[in-house]
Amino acid sequence: MADVQLEHGYTKIANELLDVIQHFQFTQNQYKLLMALWRNTYGWNRKECEFSLSYIESVTHLERKRVSEALKTLIQNNVILEVNPGSKNKTKIVSFNKNYDEWSIKQYKSSGALPTSGQDDTSGGMTTRSSGETPPSASGQSATHKRNIKNNIKNNTTTKNAYEGASDGVSTTDPVRGDSIEGNSVEEISHTPEVQIQKLLDGFVEVRSHGLITSADDYQQAKKIIESGISLENALVWMKEKFDSYQPKHPNKRINALSYCVGYIFDRHIEKQEKENSHDKTTVHQYRGRNGGSAGKGKSAEQAYRELEASRKAWGG
Known part of the structure; x- marks a missing residue:
């Protein structure tokens, strides 16, 4: 069925x-x-x-x-x-x-x-x-x-709906809230994830440079990427990076499926998250010790806290 x-x-x-x-x-x-x-x-x-x-x-x-x-x-x-x-x-x-x-x-x-x-x-x-x-x-x-x-x-068509826009049958609604551009509230029909999935597939077809048809698996892979929280902008950039780094073994070999890029996109996403988390932990914090000196630059808040604890215990605090 x-x-x-x-x-x-x-x-x-x-x-x-x-x-x-x-x-x-x-x-x-x-x-x-x-x-x-x-x-x-x-x-x-x-x-x-x-x-x-x-x-x-x-x-x-x-x-x-x-x-x-x-x-x-x-x-x-x-x-x-x-x-x-x-x-x-x-x-x-x-x-x-x-x-x-x-x-x-x-x-x-x-x-x-x-x-x-x-x-x-x-x-x-x-x-x-x-x-x-x-x-x-x-x-x-x-x-x-x-x-x-x-x-x-x-x-x-006195009352516009979210499917009918001012031009070419393309929706003129806000893709996030489903509101019309003019500010009139309408029922939400098109959801942001679906719009982003279609745009990601569109970007894939563009960088692939051959064939205009995407498969059901391509759709599922794009859906997996968007629903995992990866932004459309990052997904498009990392997909392009994967295509740019691709070195075919012979002239007739080429990337045909979005699944080829998925692993790389997730790796870059995890790498970005780890970098952001690391940046949060290594933010430079200066503090005043009991001897009036300041902590050296480059120490993380966690490291500074451990040193303060050790100093407190040494003084019997």
């Missing part, structure tokens, strides 16, 4: 996009590409990402030809924007165009129109079922339909 939980990660996206996208005549393949893009942008709280054909193939299980056709169509129709077209040695970087007014994909002519189950996912058009009702006039349908969508969205 699948164990699907929000705690394992989730993608924040504005409800408006989920409502509106259904009124455009996207093919099945195009939908799959958009899902993959949302997962790799909004799923990581970012607006753009590398989007190679091989990556899309791996997550959608579509043939290269189908992937290429769908991606080309989405770019030509302003649904996906090319931030960097890429080259032979560089992966294409893209972003999702949330401004659906700029999309040139066809819309359904009436709100009751539905795609047939036998839709050809390589074509740009869709057929509609016969509902037995007289279809409304096509004149003014697009403008009226769009206005209805916006009115419904406005009514449904």
